[in-house]
Amino acid sequence: MTRWTEREIAGWGRFPRVTAQVTRPERRSEVLAALGDVGPEGALAFGLGRSYGDSALLDGGRVFVTRRLDRMLAFDPETGWLRCEAGVSIEDILEVFVPRGFFPPVTPGTKLVTVGGALASDVHGKNHHVDGAWSNHVRRVELLTAGGDVVICDRAREPELFAATVGGMGLTGIILSLEVKLTPVHGPWIEMESVRVESLDHFFEVSAESADFTHTVSWIDCVTRGKAMGRGIFMRGRHAARGAAGTDGIVGKLVHAAEPALDVPVDLPGWTLNKASIRLFNEVYFRKHPRGQIGSIVHYDPFFYPLDAVRNWNRIYGKRGFLQYQLVVPPDPTHRALREVMEAITSSGMGSFLAVIKELGPQQNGLLSFPTPGVLLALDFPNYGRPLFALLDRLDRVVTDAGGRTYLTKDARMSRDTFRAQYPDWERWKAIRDAWDPEARFRSEQGMRLGLVDAPGGAR
Ligand SMILES: Cc1cc2nc3c(=O)[nH]c(=O)nc-3n(C[C@H](O)[C@H](O)[C@H](O)COP(=O)(O)OP(=O)(O)OC[C@H]3O[C@@H](n4cnc5c(N)ncnc54)[C@H](O)[C@@H]3O)c2cc1C
Structure with missing residues (x-):
């Protein structure tokens, strides 16, 4: 029972x-x-x-x-195909397979997601412009459907059900297991560079110059207005080659051994994150990075999962919680919609320090998958209630008019009309x-x- x-x-x-x-x-x-x-x-x-x-x-x-459905069922080291149950997490895969020379093909900014959840949201990572989304690397999905049957679907078998399940937010059934093709790597190390970018235009220049890197993302300041709007720290990297200098470095090992070092055990009071403290954080974070670029070899944890180092960091927003707004707008040489969105956010004063920007690649997958070609912006907002919801409605209009969309896995409030305009394949x-x-x-x-x-x- x-x-x-x-x-x-x-x-x-x-x-x-x-x-x-x-x-x-x-x-x-x-x-x-x-x-x-x-x-x-x-x-x-x-x-x-x-x-x-x-x-x-x-x-x-x-x-x-x-x-608790967390069994690894089969692995072929010749091809990298792993069959596992849907509750296996990216963290589980890293722990078992990095020592064996394999890495998840795509990973979101936290390793604390299940492979089933990753498919239901069709997650993307820093390598989307090269490798596409999670579903590009998945086959043989076992889905428990409403009628009680277990159906196997992928691009070859029941392709329509697969296209609806990828990014389908759990609404086609319960994924029981899947196969994912892991990427061969030479160890846990990432060759990375970080570049201080001084404005939005500078971000696009650095992004265009970064074609040699498989992984790119930029932290962006969504608080500062005027000419410096869009300043930030651009991070780019790739899995380090065998024997890359510094891969045995003590610093990287210590960083890894220390995590997760911090915890937020209780809700912090609402005043912890006020507009002044957020502005100060942005200023310090930006200034601590010297002008120009820095290169280093780092463990995958600080490169891919910096936020996982602080357990329960979502509690810093207090009991009312927070919302993330994540959008993608199609390429546009003037970046008009993106500027309009950023101007609306900076002048509202409601944005927080957790904001990222990235150019996505051409790959598109499920009927409701979020990634489409263009530039992505993601930003957390403390839950300010009505004024915040009004701001987000306004951003929706800009994004929709530009032919863009917002990410369902981050959404808690979008209207039905907005959704239908942004996801034309919904019917x-x-x-x-x-x-x-x-x-x-x-x-x-x-x-x-x-x-x-x-x-x-x-x-x-
Ligand atoms: C710090 C942080 C960083 C993030 N960075 C990124 C990023 O870079 N890129 C990105 O794409 N996403 C990112 N995300 C979002 C996250 O990757 C997705 O929300 C992911 O789907 C969460 O997986 P989960 O296992 O926690 O699923 P849940 O949050 O529990 O569920 C998400 C959806 O998947 C469905 N689902 C879960 N398991 C199954 C199953 N077995 N069968 C059918 N449906 C299922 C649920 O019904 C729900 O609709 C980030 C989230 C956080 C907190």
Whole structure:
């Protein structure tokens, strides 16, 4: 018999929060059995809860936390293909496979995500311009569908179901396992350079000069106005070659051994992050980097996952939580929309220090996958309530008019009209989804808000 526990759950932004019946199956047979308990309240998979808003939430519903489905099932060292259960995390893969000379092909800015969650959001990383998104490296997805059947899908088998599951935010069923092709590497080291960029135009110059690097991203100051708007620190790197100088360096080893060194054990009071402290942080962070560029060999942890060093860092935003706004707008030599967005953010004074900018590559995948060619901007906002929501509505209009989109896995508040304008394939996606789940057994708060699934009785 399945054990269900009533629990309050939230995404990484801790806004909103809902109460659901939660189960934590350890075996696939337990997942199949638990699906039998699902009635009109609906069901949804939940990985490690690193989506920010309400993608992984279902108020009053049955939530399947997949983390204990963490078996590695098969690995072929000749090709790098790993078959594993959906609750295996990127961190698990790193721990087992970096010593064997393999690395995840794509990784988001935290290693605390499950491979199932990575596919449901079709995550991208610093190498998107070279290697595309997570789904570019995945095949043989085992999906538990609403009818109780386990269906294998990928580009060759049930390709439509695969295209709807990739970036489909858990609404086509529960991913039980998948195969991912790991990348061969010579060790844990990254050859990296950081370059201080003085403005938005300078960012694009440095980005264009960085074609030799497989991984690029830039921290960007979204607080300072005027000519220095868009200043930041551009980071670029690649997996270090065998025997690269410094790869045995003591500094890198110490950095790795020390993590995670910090914890935020309780909610910090709301005043911790006020506008003055955020401005000061940006100033210090920018100034501490000398003009020009610095090269070094670093462990993958500080390069890919600097935020994972502070456990529970989301608590610095206090009890009201925070929202992330992540957008991509198509290439435009004048960067008009991007400038308009940044001007609106800097003059609102509501942005925080956690902001990144990156040029994405040409690859596009699932019908609802976020990555499209252009420039991406992601920024955290303390939850200021109504004024913040008004600002984000305004940004939505700029992004939509420019032909861009915002990322569902970071969203907690977008309107249905905005979503439909930004994701023109939504109807095709919904037709595929509805065919596999006509009674909308799989649902989420976000899915109902955006009209991805029909709420029971048309309640929303
Ligand atoms: C610090 C930080 C940095 C990040 N950086 C990036 C980045 O660089 N690039 C990027 O793309 N994303 C990034 N993210 C977002 C994160 O990668 C995604 O939200 C990812 O989906 C989270 O995985 P999860 O296992 O925590 O899934 P959850 O957050 O638990 O769930 C996310 C979605 O996946 C669905 N889901 C989860 N497991 C399954 C399953 N087994 N079957 C079906 N559906 C499932 C859920 O229903 C939900 O819709 C970042 C997040 C954080 C906190």
